[in-house]
Amino acid sequence: MSNSGQNLTMDRFKILSEVGVGGMGKVFQAVEHNSNKVLALKVMHNHLKNDPTNRMRFEREAKVAIDLHHKNIVEVTAFGFTENNEPFIVMEFLEGVSLQDVLKQKLRLNLPQFFEAFDGVCDGLSHAHESNVVHRDIKPSNIMLVDGDFKQSKIVDFGIAKVCKQTGEVCPETASAIKSMVKPNDALTGDQSSTSIEETIKILMSQEGSSVLQDLTQPGEIFGSPLYLSPEQCIGEEADCRSEVYTLGCVMFESLTGSPCLKGSNAMETLLLRVQNDAPSINEIYEGLEFPIELERVVAKALRRNPDERYQSVQELGTALREARELLYDRSI
Structure with a gap:
């Protein structure tokens, strides 16, 4: 999966369920249509998307973690934007x-x-x-x-x-x-x-x-x-x-x-x-x-x-x- 957010949109995924809520966004369990792989999508809260500082932090999470490859660090593979311009991060789905x-x-x-x-x-x-x-x-x-x-x-x-x-x-x-x-x-x-x-x-x-x-x-x-x-x-x-x-x-x-x-x-x-x-x-x-x-x-x-x-x-x-x-x-x- 590409690590660029320029062309990645939510229509590539089927949302299965909401699995968590944090200060910055919600986390969903999803399936990517092309690969049929179960993933986690972290979607930024709508009310934060227009705040430059919060948006920078959210996008930084993806950009920093994409370059970190280790068995004890969650694997982040991509980021993109919803149709409402909410940033989202694609990462491995963790059961635990x-x-x-x-x-x-x-x-x-x-x-x-x-x-x-x-x-x-x-x-x-x-x-x-x-x-x-x-x-x-x-x-x-x-x-x-x-x-x-x-x-x-x-x-x-x-x-x-x-x-x-x-x-x-x-x-x-x-x-x-x-x-x-x-x-x-x-x-x-x-x-x-x-x-x-x-x-x-x-x-x-x-x-x-x-x-x-x-x-x-x-x-x-x-x-x-x-x-x-x-x-x-x-x-x-x-x-x-x-x-x-x-x-x-x-x-x-x-x-x-x-x-x-x-x-x-x-x-x-x-x-x-x-x-x-x-x-x-x-x-x-x-x-x-x-x-x-x-x-x-x-x-x-x-x-x-x-x-x-x-x-x-x-x-x-x-x-x-x-x-x-x-x-x-x-x-x-």
Whole structure:
């Protein structure tokens, strides 16, 4: 199938059913008439199609992902336009559930599932990074588990543009507010600010109606979930591969414990917690099960506030996870 959107139209497909709805569009299961192949079509919401920023993000998802070919990344093959000029993306149809669906059911991944799933996520992200692509929006809803035992994983949604409020970065107003409440290099050194989190939240909440709060609360604004942003992203710095190591650490933490890492009562508090506090150990959170020390150390290193103290690439993180699994396996023999 051609990867150009110039001549690709919806009449090449038969829609079978709607399978999902997201902030940017709806996803349908469809069959291509010529090949009889079952595919997924992601169609942009009609009310967003005339917004240049949203349209750029949507088309970028197709253009970036088309060039990424890896077993742990959803295969995107083409993009086109409906008769109403709504952009749509053609991709492989995945049968499975998202990691978010699993966590919503109060489930956790057991250790074999965890190691297999995140081995795949690390491999897929490493491939993207080698292709000079930083995902910037890794979170449970963008990780699909596509087999019955939750072990095989695929990364979805590469629709991140370098536009404020459309990326895994905090908008300038929010970043400035956070920076004003913490000491320079607070996120990197681990020093505590003289201003407590409680005082900071009180000050920010007193600015009701300001752009600071609106940027976090207005529906439809997408800037990356605070639950999965690195400390450096929380103060407005650009995401790099080490930022995605931290993000993966957050997702691993939640997958093992069932609880998000450093979650505040609202988005702003979560951002401040992320900047001012070290992540707790996975063994501090989950009662009733002691995680192996080898795994605890890997997750802890991924979640270091200082980017220089983390694994310096997702590939390094993947290697550390495999080594931890091998040590556990050897110990159990």
